[in-house]
Amino acid sequence: xxxxxxxxxxxxxxxxxxxxxxxxxxxxxxxxxxxxxxxxxxxxxxxxxxxxxxxxxxxxxxxxxxxxxxxxxxxxxxxxxxxxxxxxxxxxxxxxxxxxxxxxxxxxxxxxxxxxxxxxxxxxxxxxxxxxxxxxxxxxxxxxxxxxxxxxxxxxxxxxxxxxxxxxxxxxxxxxxxxxxxxxxxxxxxxxxxxxxxxxxxxxxxxxxxxxxxxxxxxxxxxxxxxxxx
Numbered sequence: 001x002x003x004x005x006x007x008x009x010x011x012x013x014x015x016x017x018x019x020x021x022x023x024x025x026x027x028x029x030x031x032x033x034x035x036x037x038x039x040x041x042x043x044x045x046x047x048x049x050x051x052x053x054x055x056x057x058x059x060x061x062x063x064x065x066x067x068x069x070x071x072x073x074x075x076x077x078x079x080x081x082x083x084x085x086x087x088x089x090x091x092x093x094x095x096x097x098x099x100x101x102x103x104x105x106x107x108x109x110x111x112x113x114x115x116x117x118x119x120x121x122x123x124x125x126x127x128x129x130x131x132x133x134x135x136x137x138x139x140x141x142x143x144x145x146x147x148x149x150x151x152x153x154x155x156x157x158x159x160x161x162x163x164x165x166x167x168x169x170x171x172x173x174x175x176x177x178x179x180x181x182x183x184x185x186x187x188x189x190x191x192x193x194x195x196x197x198x199x200x201x202x203x204x205x206x207x208x209x210x211x212x213x214x215x216x217x218x219x220x221x222x223x224x225x226x227x228x229x230x
Contacts, residue, residue: 007054007062014050014068017043017075021083028087033141036087037195040134043079045188047072052171073114076131081110084137093140094147102154106133109158124172125220128161135191139213142194142206166220175223180216187212 001009024039050072059068085106089099110131113119121127136157140150170177170184190209194201201209 003057004062007057007059008066010050010053010057010059011063011066011068011071013046013053014071014075017046017072017079020046021075021078024079024083025086028083028090031090033087033091034195034198036083037138037141038192040079040083040138041188041192041195043075044134044191047076047079048171048184048188077110077114080131080134081106081114084133088133088137088140088150091141093144094150098147098151102151105154105158109161113161121166123175124169125223126167126169127164128167129157129165130167130169131161135187135213135216138191138194139209142199142201142209166224168216168220168223170216173220175228176219180219183212183215187216 020039020043024036024043027033027036027039050068054068057063059066085103088094088106089103092099094102110133113128113131116128119126119128119130136153140153145153168176168180170180173180187209190201190205190212193205194209
């Protein structure tokens with residue numbers, strides 16, 4: 001297979017995320033939350049794989065007829081933002097006006113963030129919360145916190161999209177990657193299992209899901225506070 005065809009196949013792999021998004025949406029419409037999140041976890045895994053492959057095969061040079069960044073952003077908005085927000089609202093986990101407030105804040109701020117040319121930092125992390133609502137909403141489904149607490153979380157994370165707080169990319173952020181990447185892989189496995197058992201995993205899985213989520217949420221800020229060794 002030529003390098004051009006290999007590069008093109010990476011775009012095709014990225015595009016499968018749109019299919020998984022549709023399957024997740026169909027499940028969400030039928031309130032099959034476990035199936036919805038399973039498809040979102042699959043899409044999340046594809047999103048973690050296609051980036052390294054795109055850089056390896058230099059898709060910008062070898063398959064320039066497709067804009068991989070734009071394709072990725074379109075699919076990410078569906079799987080990271082739109083579908084999780086829909087699930088949060090229709091599931092009843094955020095009742096009354098808190099649900100309306102959440103979906104308006106999530107979709108609006110995420111649209112602005114995804115179009116922000118300053119979202120990436122020099123070390124390939126994100127400046128501001130990168131709109132990973134799929135991860136937050138899955139944890140909310142699993143832990144079922146009070147809807148007021150969920151609203152506070154949504155509001156705070158939306159605000160942090162536009163402040164200079166760093167959030168890592170588990171694959172591209174090199175600092176502490178030997179820890180961050182395994183944690184991200186573990187989170188993905190825990191999330192998939194949590195959805196598989198209809199959000200009723202053992203307390204150990206609950207705890208591990210919470211700990212790995214907190215690590216991925218705050219490790220970038222920790223890197224800002226702890227100077228890197230020269």
